[in-house]
Amino acid sequence: MLEVSGLAHSFGGVRALQEVSFRAQPGEVTGVIGPNGAGKSTLLSCLSGWVKPDLGAATFNGDQLLGQAPTDLAARGVIRTFQNLELLEESSVAENIALGTRRTASAGLLAAIVRGSAVRAQERRQRDTVTGAAERLGITTLLDVPAGELSYGQRKQVEMARAWAAMPQLLLLDEPAAGLDDRERRALAHVIRQMADDGATVLLIEHDIDMVMSLCSHLVVLDFGSVISSGSPADVRRDPRVVQAYLGGAA
């Protein structure tokens, strides 16, 4: 279980997060919504070690998340995606997905040179995971193509395959559906659902309200860095403060 309490962070004078507290359960998709600039990505960056918040605490299954490097968090199964994808543009799709398996692999230079049986077994496992992830996302035909040559939708699929290959315990998704068409969105929702069913705790930042409503069992609404509402999708939808925030943002 992910527990966040009293998280606060400012960039200079901008209060990106204030007193943010919520919980997210394993096996569930918890949605984080809010207007642009509400602090959603900042929340994700705090939880994944990219930003060191000024105040507050965050634990996952009892372990402290804050104050750790992204690499160490990744090794423990905390995986985030990036709003701007961060694919390895010149590498093949297979190598991109293989990056996901990194957290469960050892990667010493000596191991590379000796290439003993354990290393070869690890390479085989890695290949299997990569094909498995590609099948899951329906991109097996693209495995040899450099990521830079793909369409936007395909690139997003590669990113999800990479996250899937990492077998995350805590998955932090930053607007995975942005820029996708309806068919791609449905496929994406399906994969996210499956990852949660496999036992991951999923935090989903998304502007697509339909997707959020159908996937999430719990929602957290951020506005100007504060949690203005949380609860089941139905409750949140009825909450006047949420309506106000979104209308206010639109006006």
Place this chain on the structure above:
Amino acid sequence: MTATRRNAAGLVVLALAVLVPPALGEYRTYVLCLMAIYAIGSIGLTVLVGHGGMISLGHAGLVCVGAYGASLLMIRADVSFWLALPLATAIGMLVGLALGYPFLKLDGPYLAIATFGFAVALPEVINRWSAFGVGDPALFGGALGLNPPSPAIGSLIINTSLRFWYVCLAVLVVAVLLARRILSSRWGQDLRAYRQSPPAASAYGVRTRRVRVWSFAVAGGYAGLCGALLAHHLGAVGTSSFSLTLSITFLMMVVIGGVESVAGAVVGAVAVVALQEWLTGQTSNLQLWYGVALLLAVMFLRGGVVGMVQARLRRLRHRDEAEHA
């Protein structure tokens, strides 16, 4: 190219490399040796620059370390040439680490300047060693340089270019195989991930600092090995052989051959040494043509010679497949 076809091509090249040189004569074999030696050095740069994306203008400095290291071991400590090779590799790795660690935070142009500083400073320090008042003032042989002894296998002294060619070829083959292994490994994948997206690499658990530092060590190791062979090849080891121009020449080999492939490093070394030989007969103004060649390669040879060949083959294969379908 499929793996089997590539292996077949490699074996053909290897067979030619074994069978042809006896017919070439002393001087041409001497040039071949230089090609192989430079190829070993540029493989190291392929790892650092091509896969790691770190710019080094200091590769000649590391080669210099290997050359002096091996020579000093042979002259002062009576170490045999065969032991000096791996030891020079190790020294190169250590110096690579010693460079990579303080330069951890430097990127792009800053790293270029830092390594540039190293490449220019090292010969200066060696040349002015006596002024430092540390250790033996004649340690590096002063203006005369060092003269390492010729290697020998039992009573067979490696004193002809042909004999040395087989030594170089054997070392090159090992170097190539080792580099392919390193680059196709998980470690190589980490390095490429770091180059293309440091955030993604860290977010998935790559220890980016460690990969970075060790890629300097790998580059240093190859450079050290290259330097040890070069020391014997040149006969006399002096700082003028390791100028900034040599650093640029290594970059040129890597860029002309194709920054990302081990084969490219070898092709690039062969091409650049051939160019050098050809130009030497035509003009004394090498730098002009070097500069022009490098500029053209950077501007127009995307992916280098090897990259272009691969792209051409891929297109041919696609056409084949289209015709069969």
Place this chain on the structure above:
Amino acid sequence: MMQYVASGLVSGGIYATMAIGIVLIYRASGVINFAHGELATFGTFVVFACWSAGLPLPLALLIGLLVGAVASPCIEAFVLSGLRRRTHLTEVMATVALFLALNGLTLAVFGEETHEFPALVTGPPIEAFGLVMSRQSILVLVVVAGLTLIMAAMFRFTRLGAAMRAVSESRESAELAGLPVRRIVWSVWAVAGMAGVLAGVLIAPIVYLNVNMMIDVLTKALAGAVVGGLTSVSGAITAGLLLGVGESLVAGYVSTQLATPFVFLVLVLALVVRPQGLFGSAPKVKL
């Protein structure tokens, strides 16, 4: 002591003049121009050729500056813009290639002989405050002071200066704001090219004119630019001067042999301890 400081200020002034060009170009294009010194050498040879052909020195100097002002933007316009993929690696490789090519070109056009170069001002050395300084040295100091003022005034008071600042902060937003970004960048390269040739003309009477005369100066100017923070013109000037003084003191009190290694030591230490330099700002990491 003061004599060492004074002569250090002279060589430091020349490093500073070169460093200004490096910083300007870095700010405009994000590129370290390793060819900057060779361009300066070429321009200095042009001045020498014109002067040898009988033109008055000021006119020859003007022609040389013009060559610098035209040739330097060509590097950006034809070489860097011509790169298929513009990455730090290809940019560095391109300017390094130009370093070799320009060195070779100068050699091909002007030969490898070393020439005595006319000082811009002649006359007996001047004695003041217990120091003896040649008129050329004093001129160097005056030029550096003048350049510092001109640069400061340009950035602060002219439209070009303001536009340059905008471009170096963010090329995209400058483009969005409708600034003629390409022309601004070219102007910056032109100014840098002129400063380079000026540095060449100033140092040539001291070290004699030779194809390889600027290699050492460029290295030290790079050190100055880096120590000054690569993005700060005033930082580069200060650091260039300090470096010259430090070098001169080491040469005077420790050993002339160690003056150059001292500069490298400073360069490496600066990069390792404070990569953003004394006056630059740390780059921001964006996600």
